[in-house]
Structure formats: structure tokens, C-alpha cells
Amino acid sequence: xxxxxxxxxxxxxxxxxxxxxxxxxxxxxxxxxxxxxxxxxxxxxxxxxxxxxxxxxxxxxxxxxxxxxxxxxxxxxxxxxxxxxxxxxxxxxxxxxxxxxxxxxxxxxxxxxxx
Amino acid sequence: xxxxxxxxxxxxxxxxxxxxxxxxxxxxxxxxxxxxxxxxxxxxxxxxxxxxxxxxxxxxxxxxxxxxxxxxxxxxxxxxxxxxxxxxxxxxxxxxxxxxxxxxxxxxxxx
Numbered sequence: 375x376x377x378x379x380x381x382x383x384x385x386x387x388x389x390x391x392x393x394x395x396x397x398x399x400x401x402x403x404x405x406x407x408x409x410x411x412x413x414x415x416x417x418x419x420x421x422x423x424x425x426x427x428x429x430x431x432x433x434x435x436x437x438x439x440x441x442x443x444x445x446x447x448x449x450x451x452x453x454x455x456x457x458x459x460x461x462x463x464x465x466x467x468x469x470x471x472x473x474x475x476x477x478x479x480x481x482x483x484x485x486x487x488x489x
Numbered sequence: 490x491x492x493x494x495x496x497x498x499x500x501x502x503x504x505x506x507x508x509x510x511x512x513x514x515x516x517x518x519x520x521x522x523x524x525x526x527x528x529x530x531x532x533x534x535x536x537x538x539x540x541x542x543x544x545x546x547x548x549x550x551x552x553x554x555x556x557x558x559x560x561x562x563x564x565x566x567x568x569x570x571x572x573x574x575x576x577x578x579x580x581x582x583x584x585x586x587x588x589x590x591x592x593x594x595x596x597x598x599x600x
Contacts, residue, residue, distance in 0.1 A: 409590075414592065415592065416593050417533070417590040417593075418590070433589075466533075477523075480534070481532050483530070
């Protein structure tokens with residue numbers, strides 16, 4: 375079974391802090407994704423990556439950056455956390471081929487609270 | 490961009506068939522339609538994917554009309570464990586690659 379793990383289930387940070395959310399997948403998947411999930415808004419794509427060192431903006435990239443130095447690891451970075459970034463963050467991965475057509479496997483999510 | 494619209498919530502009883510419709514009027518030629526299921530405190534899980542007509546697997550069926558402006562997820566004989574949020578997803582890799590999740594339909598199955 376594909377396993378996608380995220381570094382923390384719950385995280386509390388202060389406004390202005392730099393925050394790193396880590397995601398690791400064990401299936402040698404080419405594509406990796408970061409979403410945020412908010413009540414009433416569903417899942418919104420922040421960034422995705424289809425290869426090491428490659429990244430593409432999703433629908434809401436503002437205030438975020440990403441890093442993919444190794445194939446199995448995709449990091450989401452909040453350079454200066456703000457209260458409006460309080461949310462559930464979900465990482466996903468999918469196999470080779472069309473990034474948005476392959477089945478995505480999600481991690482359990484990180485619930486981030488920014489005070 | 491293909492925007493998706495789903496009912497916010499639905500109620501059903503055990504043993505009934507449940508149909509959840511997703512509207513995606515601006516779907517592009519190369520877009521696929523995928524449905525995911527999400528339980529509380531978990532990430533979404535793939536259910537089914539289709540491009541046109543009908544697709545069936547061991548869990549659900551997906552009906553897509555010829556114009557592809559909507560799709561219907563059909564869950565046969567639901568049980569209490571099917572209580573979850575169901576998301577419709579439309580996307581392709583064309584033109585920069587855009588991926589649009591619906592807002593999700595919260596299905597509540599009652600005994």
C-alpha cells in the first residue's frame with residue numbers, strides 16, 4: 375500500500391514564525407501535491423511538483439513556497455505565518471503520467487493553528 | 490477553469506442507493522472526473538474515475554452524460570460506514586494544469 379506521511383498531525387505556531395510542513399511518500403511517485411482544506415471551501419491546491427526540483431503553482435500559492443530536493447519528500451514552507459493560514463494541510467502523491475489524472479494518495483493531514 | 494458544484498449535504502438510510510451529482514459546466518476536453526471519499530481526521534481516498542459514459546468498480550458507479558457537464562456518483566446499498574464527505578474533482582494537465590475540487594457533499598447514513 376502507498377503510504378504518505380506528514381511530519382505532524384497538529385502544530386501551533388505564532389504569527390511571523392517560519393513554518394515547515396514535511397511530507398514523505400514511499401511509492402516512488404513522481405507527482406506530489408499540497409492542499410489546504412477549510413470549512414465550506416473544500417480542498418484548494420497550493421503547489422504541486424511533478425519531478426525533483428520542479429514546482430508549479432496551484433490555485434492559492436500566495437504566502438507559501440515549496441521545496442522538493444528528493445523524490446520522496448515535498449516540503450511546504452510558510453515564510454511568515456499569519457492567522458489566515460490556520461487550516462488543515464494535506465499532502466498527496468500520484469504516480470507517473472498526467473499529474474491530475476492519476477489517483478492521488480493523501481496523507482492524514484496537519485492541522486495548523488497560527489496564533 | 491472548470492468549476493464544480495455539489496450539494497452540501499445529503500441524508501440516507503442504510504440499504505438505500507445514494508446518488509450524488511456534481512455539476513461542472515466548463516469541463517475541458519481533456520479533463521477527467523474523479524471522486525474521493527473523506528472520513529473525519531483522514532485524508533481523502535480515491536473512489537472512482539471516469540471520462541465519459543459509465544464506469545463501475547467494486548465500490549461505486551460513475552455516470553457521465555454525453556455533454557460531460559455533470560457526473561453522478563452512485564453508491565449502492567449504503568451502510569453506516571459510508572458516512573463521509575464526497576468530493577468531485579475535475580482536472581487535466583493541459584494549459585498549465587488546473588485541478589478543481591468541489592466543496593464536497595457530506596453524506597449522513599442513518600440506521
